[in-house]
Every structure is written in structure tokens, then in C-alpha cells.
Amino acid sequence: MVLLPMRSFSxxxxxxxxxxxxxxxxxxxxxxxxxxxxxxxxxxxxxVLDDMxxxxxxxxxxxxxxxxxxxxxxxxxIELPLGLLHHLPNFPGxxxxxxxxxxxxxxxxxxxxxxxxxxAAYGECLLGAGRAHSVESxxxxxxxxxxxxxxxxxxxxxxGMRGAAGESGHGPxxxxxxxCPCGARGCLEMYASATSIVRRAHExxxxxxxxxxxxxxxxxxxxxxxxxxxxxxxxxxxxGYALGLSLAHLVNALDLPLYVIGGGxxxxxxxxxxxxxxxxxxxxxxxRLSMPRDPGVFEPGKTHVAPARLGSDAGxxxxxxxxxxxxxxxxx
Amino acid sequence: MVLLPMRSFSxxxxxxxxxxxxxxxxxxxxxxxxxxxxxxxxxxxxxVLDDMxxxxxxxxxxxxxxxxxxxxxxxxxIELPLGLLHHLPNFPGxxxxxxxxxxxxxxxxxxxxxxxxxxAAYGECLLGAGRAHSVESxxxxxxxxxxxxxxxxxxxxxxGMRGAAGESGHGPxxxxxxxCPCGARGCLEMYASATSIVRRAHExxxxxxxxxxxxxxxxxxxxxxxxxxxxxxxxxxxxGYALGLSLAHLVNALDLPLYVIGGGxxxxxxxxxxxxxxxxxxxxxxxRLSMPRDPGVFEPGKTHVAPARLGSDAGxxxxxxxxxxxxxxxxx
Numbered sequence: 236m237v238l239l240p241m242r243s244f245s246x247x248x249x250x251x252x253x254x255x256x257x258x259x260x261x262x263x264x265x266x267x268x269x270x271x272x273x274x275x276x277x278x279x280x281x282x283v284l285d286d287m288x289x290x291x292x293x294x295x296x297x298x299x300x301x302x303x304x305x306x307x308x309x310x311x312x313i314e315l316p317l318g319l320l321h322h323l324p325n326f327p328g329x330x331x332x333x334x335x336x337x338x339x340x341x342x343x344x345x346x347x348x349x350x351x352x353x354x355a356a357y358g359e360c361l362l363g364a365g366r367a368h369s370v371e372s373x374x375x376x377x378x379x380x381x382x383x384x385x386x387x388x389x390x391x392x393x394x395g396m397r398g399a400a401g402e403s404g405h406g407p408x409x410x411x412x413x414x415c416p417c418g419a420r421g422c423l424e425m426y427a428s429a430t431s432i433v434r435r436a437h438e439x440x441x442x443x444x445x446x447x448x449x450x451x452x453x454x455x456x457x458x459x460x461x462x463x464x465x466x467x468x469x470x471x472x473x474x475g476y477a478l479g480l481s482l483a484h485l486v487n488a489l490d491l492p493l494y495v496i497g498g499g500x501x502x503x504x505x506x507x508x509x510x511x512x513x514x515x516x517x518x519x520x521x522x523r524l525s526m527p528r529d530p531g532v533f534e535p536g537k538t539h540v541a542p543a544r545l546g547s548d549a550g551x552x553x554x555x556x557x558x559x560x561x562x563x564x565x566x567x
Numbered sequence: 568m569v570l571l572p573m574r575s576f577s578x579x580x581x582x583x584x585x586x587x588x589x590x591x592x593x594x595x596x597x598x599x600x601x602x603x604x605x606x607x608x609x610x611x612x613x614x615v616l617d618d619m620x621x622x623x624x625x626x627x628x629x630x631x632x633x634x635x636x637x638x639x640x641x642x643x644x645i646e647l648p649l650g651l652l653h654h655l656p657n658f659p660g661x662x663x664x665x666x667x668x669x670x671x672x673x674x675x676x677x678x679x680x681x682x683x684x685x686x687a688a689y690g691e692c693l694l695g696a697g698r699a700h701s702v703e704s705x706x707x708x709x710x711x712x713x714x715x716x717x718x719x720x721x722x723x724x725x726x727g728m729r730g731a732a733g734e735s736g737h738g739p740x741x742x743x744x745x746x747c748p749c750g751a752r753g754c755l756e757m758y759a760s761a762t763s764i765v766r767r768a769h770e771x772x773x774x775x776x777x778x779x780x781x782x783x784x785x786x787x788x789x790x791x792x793x794x795x796x797x798x799x800x801x802x803x804x805x806x807g808y809a810l811g812l813s814l815a816h817l818v819n820a821l822d823l824p825l826y827v828i829g830g831g832x833x834x835x836x837x838x839x840x841x842x843x844x845x846x847x848x849x850x851x852x853x854x855r856l857s858m859p860r861d862p863g864v865f866e867p868g869k870t871h872v873a874p875a876r877l878g879s880d881a882g883x884x885x886x887x888x889x890x891x892x893x894x895x896x897x898x899x
Contacts, residue, residue, distance in 0.1 A: 312856070321856075372728075386820065388720065395822020396704075397868065399853045402819040407812055407850040410741060417852040419815070480739055483751070484816045487734040488718065490727020518739040520749040521731045524644070536729065 242267065242300040246291050247555025248307040249351065250334075252276065252325035255283065257290040259298055260555035264362040266548075268294055276325070280332045288341035304558020305346045308354040308550045309334055315398030318348040347557045351550050352377050353392045353401050355497060355543075356385025358553030361560070363544035364495045368533050373493040374485055375543065376403070376478070378500035382424040388489075390560070404428075408480040426477035429453035429500045432470055439466040457503040468506070475507035479514025486519045486538060497543025504542050515540065574599065574632040578623050579887025580639040581683065582666075584608065584657035587615065589622040591630055592887035596694040598880075600626055608657070612664045620673035636890020637678045640686040640882045641666055647730030650680040679889045683882050684709050685724045685733050687829060687875075688717025690885030693892070695876035696827045700865050705825040706817055707875065708735070708810065710832035714756040720821075722892070736760075740812040758809035761785035761832045764802055771798040789835040800838070807839035811846025818851045818870060829875025836874050847872065 244267055249256040251274060258269035270290040275282050287307075295302055312321040318335025320326070338346045349357070356375035359365055365373050371390040377383035382404030386393040393400050404424040405417045412421025413431075425431050432453040441459065443451045460467035482494055496504065512530050515522050527534040543549060576599055581588040583606060590601035602622040607614050619639075627634055644653040650667025652658070670678045681689070688707035691697055697705050703722040709715035714736030718725040725732050736756040737749045744753020745763075757763050764785040773791065775783045792799035814826055828836065844862050847854050859866040875881060 384820075388725070393720070393821070396824050396870070397822065397857065399857070400820065400822040402822070402853050403816070405852055406816045406819050408742070410812060410850075418855065419850050419852060480742060484735070484738045485820060487738050488716075488732065488817060488820065489725070490729065490732040490734070492728050518742075518751050520737055520751060521734050523750065524731070525729065538728070 243303050244298060244300050245303040245555045245559050246294060246305045247551040247553070247557075248287060248291065248305070249551040249554060250274065250283075250287070250307065250309045252310070255286060255290070256551055257287070257294060258551050258555060259294045260552060262303065262556070262559045264552055264556070266552075267298060270294060276327070280326075280329045280337075284332075284334075284337045284341065288338060291338075291342060302344075304561070305338070305342070305344060306354070306554035306557030307334060307338065307346060307348045308351040308554040309348060311350045311352070311398070311402075313348065313350055313398055315348065315350065315394045318346075345558075347561065349392060349554060349557055350385070350394070350398055350401065352383030353385035353387075353394065354553030354557065355383070355549040356387050356401070356495070356553070357392050357556065358545055358549035358551075359495050359497065359543050360387040360390070361556055362552055363549060364541050365493060367544060368493055368539060368541070369535075370492040372491045373495055374401075374403070374489070374491060375495040375497055375549075376427075376481075377498035378427055378429065378496065379498040380428060380430055382428050383498070392557075403481055403485065406481055406484060408477055408484075423477050423481045427474045427481075427500070429498075432456055432474065432500060435470045435473065436467070439470065441466050441470075453500050454502065457506060460503070460506050471503055471506035472510045474500070474503070475510030475512075476514050478507065479511045480518055482511070482515045482540060483518030483522065486515065486522045490521060490538075492537070492539060494538075494540045495543050496540065497545075497549060501542055511540070575635050576630060576632050577635040577887045577891050578626060578637045579883040579885070579889075580619060580623065580637070581883040581886060582606065582615075582619070582639065582641045584642070587618060587622070588883055589619070589626060590883050590887060591626045592884060594635065594888070594891045596884055596888070598884075599630060602626060608659070612658075612661045612669075615661075616664075616666075616669045616673065620670060623670075623674060634676075636893070637670070637674070637676060638686070638886035638889030639666060639670065639678060639680045640683040640886040641680060643682045643684070643730070643734075645680065645682055645730055647680065647682065647726045650678075677890075679893065681724060681886060681889055682717070682726070682730055682733065684715025685717035685719075685726065686885035686889065687715065687881040688719050688733070688827070688885070689724050689888065690877055690881035690883075691827050691829065691875050692719040692722070693888055694884055695881060696873050697825060699876060700825055700871060700873070701867075702824040704823045705827055706733075706735070706821070706823060707827040707829055707881075708759075708813075709830035710759055710761065710828065711830040712760060712762050714760050715830070724889075735813055735817065738813055738816060740809055740816075755809055755813045759806045759813075759832070761830075764788055764806065764832060767802045767805065768799070771802065773798050773802075785832050786834065789832075789838060792835070792838050803835055803838035804842045806832070806835070807842030807844075808846050810839065811843040812850055814843070814847045814872060815850030815854065818847065818854045822853060822870075824869070824871060826870075826872045827875050828872065829877075829881060833874055843872070
């Protein structure tokens with residue numbers, strides 16, 4: 236007979252457009268168990284909420300330790316701390332659903348909700364790049380289908396007035412630039428997301444390799460850049476330029492010790508980082524005054540831009556730690 | 568015989584390039600007394616510090632109430648919370664002076680120091696536009712010789728890692744735009760400061776009126792705009808465009824309830840506000856989701872941009888309240 240150790244844990248949930256992931260995590264960030272399900276978006280919000288509550292209950296019943304809390308990360312726009320969903324692009328029919336209240340009703344327990352990009356930043360702060368650099372404040376960009384952004388100040392997520400903070404993916408870095416679905420022009424997301432990398436490849440006539448049947452992806456374009464394709468290199472140079480301008484705005488406004496770049500497209504770091512750093516140096520005198528001698532080497536008291544460390548787990552770990560850290564603050 | 572009422576007060580100091588102002592202020596923001604002296608920059612830092620300490624002592628000795636603390640606002644760059652001055656543009660020879668320690672040594676009392684633009688934001692938050700709108704978080708731009716910027720989050724100044732937060736005057740809003748003395752191009756300050764308004768007037772060939780002997784000032788150009796001069800109107804339209812872009816970045820990053828425009832050039836509000844609001848609407852979907860029906864009418868839970876209310880007193884009031892609020896926090 237195997238005795239499971241009695242360890243306190245919290246539950247983190249990552250509500251994605253494709254997968255619904257639920258994990259039990261210790262306060263130290265160790266994952267004890269997890270469940271992953273397809274997100275049944277077409278079945279509607281009640282079905283997805285039932286699936287979520289069922290998976291959470293299953294983990295709670297299975298694990299012998301004390302449950303410290305439940306944290307849920309959702310794509311935005313989500314009104315916080317209320318928990319109300321507003322027109323999520325990949326969740327038709329979910330508008331007006333109160334994620335927090337619906338889950339609390341099903342589970343009879345308090346639930347905390349957050350914006351997925353903010354929770355990824357929170358996870359990186361507590362367990363990833365932030366812990367590695369011993370800092371309590373950072374901004375994290377997540378380069379994926381769009382460009383998410385999360386702000387952590389003094390160890391707490393900064394959600395803003397209604398949860399809309401961290402929308403720097405829609406900062407107008409190039410006035411009169413590429414039109415964005417958000418209605419503005421020249422948003423960071425139009426230059427630094429995986430989607431934009433593919434769009435630029437089409438604009439520059441970069442054809443898929445081989446028989447041409449496989450669609451062009453951001454990672455395939457990165458692969459082409461590493462073999463020296465000048466158009467692919469140009470695309471990542473543009474990614475770096477856009478990130479450098481956006482960083483210049485944030486460095487000047489907030490003077491934080493750390494800015495983290497995560498998400499799938501961040502794997503192309505060696506391709507975009509040189510232009511990102513040169514643009515940031517040119518565009519921000521605050522950065523010039525406080526940059527480390529080598530951008531890759533940490534110096535206390537300096538301004539750093541670094542790749543994320545937790546990969547796609549940052550958000551679910553941040554969600555799980557949300558109720559734990561709030562609890563720690565209460566008992567401090 | 569007149570009996571002065573026994574009222575607790577704190578001392579606020581505003582170290583300007585021309586004037587050194589010292590005021591005794593009640594915790595409610597009422598000014599009990601003040602001293603204004605020319606700043607003897609040419610006499611060097613020790614002379615200015617002696618003048619400052621002398622004026623502070625004079626007020627303390629004159630007033631019968633309890634002294635709650637001393638707060639000093641300085642132009643940047645100033646390293647905070649340390650209090651160390653770094654190459655202040657209008658203070659040659661002051662580099663490396665520790666304003667806080669030098670004053671504490673002279674006065675034998677604790678002194679708190681802050682960045683003047685941040686203290687103006689703090690003053691506006693506690694006693695001006697922030698109080699009028701019942702908010703605890705705001706960003707304030709001060710349009711003067713340069714463009715200062717201060718960030719107040721949840722009732723506390725956000726200084727950043729070393730006091731360099733709030734340098735959004737040097738945010739690169741127009742990539743490859745007008746070169747700025749800071750070394751970057753297209754900074755907000757190059758379009759929205761009083762200095763830039765005058766520069767644009769010269770570029771556009773706007774000659775001084777009358778016999779031409781009086782130099783062109785920002786307020787004279789505003790006067791010309793109010794009489795319908797198309798070039799003068801264009802200049803303030805450009806000010807509004809620049810402010811709108813900068814606001815779009817901050818609204819998207821921070822989702823605050825209030826952004827305040829102060830400083831001398833803010834008097835031209837009717838001239839730049841229309842373009843500022845239209846640019847902000849176009850450039851920030853977060854603003855579009857949360858803008859009030861009428862930008863001039865306050866609605867709780869919405870995003871507001873409003874003129875400052877305290878005029879040139881914002882900074883000295885914020886300096887005086889710095890030690891008081893810190894004290895309140897300690898005793899909460």
C-alpha cells in the first residue's frame with residue numbers, strides 16, 4: 236500500500252481555447268497532480284464550467300493534503316476582481332458569464348480569478364525568471380497568437396481598475412502602422428505575435444518549404460532564419476524592433492528591475508534579441524543609465540530583459556499560487 | 568495678543584532651478600506659512616542646502632504646532648529612496664550630492680525626498696484632481712520646460728527600482744521622430760513641452776507680434792491659437808496628438824481611473840484636448856471600452872483624463888504630505 240504524503244496544495248486552472256488544464260500545486264510550486272481536458276467551447280459555458288468544477292473536485296478528492304485555495308486563469312477581457320467575462324475572442328457565447336461566481340456556486344468554496352497573461356507573469360515572478368533574479372516586480376510579455384502582457388509590482392499582480400492592465404500588446408508603438416483588429420493601428424501585437432510573424436512571411440513572399448502543402452508557422456520561419464534566409468531574418472529583426480520600442484515605454488514609465496519575454500515565439504530569442512536590445516538602448520535613456528554590462532548577465536540594481544523560464548506552465552502555476560500568496564499576505 | 572492655534576503641520580520643500588520654496592502645511596493640505604528664496608545655484612550645493620535648512624528651521628521655530636515631518640521635492644534624476652542627485656540639467660556642480668543625508672545632518676531630523684514630478688502627482692492625487700474624483704491611483708504629466716510625469720498607485724508614489732519611474736516624457740511615441748537631448752528620437756517631450764511649442768512656432772515661421780522684440784512664449788502662441796491663427800492651432804493639435812499617443816500606452820499598460828495634465832502649458836487645454844481625446848480613442852481599445860460618455864463629466868469606474876487643479880502648488884503640497892502619509896500608513 237502506497238501512502239501519499241500529506242502536503243498542503245492549491246489548485247490552479249488554465250482555461251485555454253483548446254485545452255482546459257487543472258493542476259494541484261504545493262506552495263513551493265511543485266506540481267502534485269494534474270488533469271487536462273479538451274475545452275468544449277461549442278457545448279457552451281455551462282458545460283465548460285461543469286468540466287472545470289468536475290476536474291477540480293476530482294483532484295481535491297484524490298489528494299490527502301489540505302486545500303489552500305483555487306485560482307483560475309482566463310483569457311481576457313475579464314473584469315476583475317469580479318470575474319465577469321466580456322466577448323472573449325475564442326469563446327463565442329461566453330460573454331456575461333461570471334467565471335468566479337459560477338465556480339464558487341458549483342464548488343461551495345472561494346475561487347480567485349485572474350487574467351491568464353497576468354498569472355503567467357505572476358508565476359514567472361514567484362517561481363521563474365523573477366525568483367532566479369531575486370526581484371518582486373516585473374512585466375512579462377507572452378508572444379503567442381496575440382501578445383499578452385502581465386504586470387507584477389512588489390509581488391502583487393497589478394490588474395488596474397477593472398482588470399484591463401497589461402494590454403501593452405495593444406500599445407500603439409508605430410503611429411499609423413499596421414491596422415489591428417482592436418481598432419488601433421501599429422499595435423505591438425501586429426509585429427511581435429506568432430500570427431504577425433506568419434503574416435509578414437506571406438507579405439515578404441516567403442513560401443513554405445518542401446511540397447508547399449504544410450502551412451507556414453512562426454517556428455518554421457525561425458528555422459529558416461537560423462539557416463540565414465534574409466527575409467526570415469528581417470521578420471525577427473522587426474519583432475525585436477517592436478519589442479524594443481514597447482519596452483522603452485515601460486522602462487521609462489515604471490523603472491522595474493526585470494522584463495520577461497515568454498510564449499511560443501520567445502523561443503526565437505537569439506533572432507530578435509539583438510535588435511530588441513539596440514532599440515531599447517536607443518529609445519530609453521533610463522535603460523541606458525541602468526543597463527547591465529552584458530544583457531545576459533544579471534547585476535543587482537540594473538534593468539534586465541530576459542527570456543521566461545517556466546514555458547507554458549507559467550500561467551497554471553501563477554493561478555495556483557494566487558490564493559496561496561493572498562493567504563500568506565493575510566497571515567503576514 | 569494673538570494666539571496662534573496649535574495645529575500639527577509638516578514642511579514641504581520645492582527645489583526649483585529659480586526659486587527655493589518652503590511651506591508649512593497641515594495634514595488636510597492647508598498652507599499655514601511659507602518662505603520663498605532665490606535658489607543660489609551658482610553659490611554651489613552647500614549654500615543651497617544651508618538656505619534650505621535655514622528656511623525650514625525658521626518655519627519650525629515660528630509655528631507652535633507639532634512637526635509631523637519634512638518632505639523635499641527635487642528635479643530628477645534623483646536616486647530614490649537614497650536621495651542622491653545625478654547630473655541635474657539646471658544644477659551644475661550638484662552631481663553626487665545626497666540631498667536627504669545633507670539635510671538630515673543639518674536639521675537633526677528625518678527627511679524624505681522625492682522626484683518633483685512624482686510629488687506633483689501625489690499632491691494632485693491627495694488634494695486635487697484625485698480627491699475631486701475620489702481615486703487613489705493616477706498618472707500626472709507636467710507640461711513645462713520638459714514633460715515631467717509622476718505615477719501614484721493605490722495612494723503611494725511608484726518610484727520604480729531607483730527613482731526613475733515616471734519618465735514617460737521620454738517615451739518614444741514617434742519612432743525616428745525629432746531628436747531629443749536625452750539621446751532618443753520622437754520623445755513626448757519633443758512635442759508637448761512649452762519648449763517644444765516654441766520650437767515648433769519657429770519652425771512654422773510664427774513671428775512674435777508687435778515690434779518683434781518680445782520672445783515668443785508658449786502662452787503667447789496659445790493666445791494666437793485662440794484668435795484662430797492656423798499655424799498656432801496646428802502646434803496645439805500636435806501637442807494633443809503626442810499626449811494622446813502617450814496616454815494610449817499608459818492606459819493600456821496600467822488601466823488607471825485618472826490621468827492628469829498639469830504644468831504651465833496645460834492652461835492651453837481647450838486647444839489640445841480635442842485631438843488628445845480623439846488620438847486616445849483611436850489608439851487604445853481599453854480607453855474605448857471604459858471612456859465616459861462626456862470626457863468632461865466624471866463617471867465612477869470609467870477612465871478619465873482631466874486638467875490638474877492645484878497649479879504650481881501641487882509639488883510643494885505633495886512634498887509636505889509625503890512624511891504625513893507615510894506616518895499614517897505606519898499608524899494604520
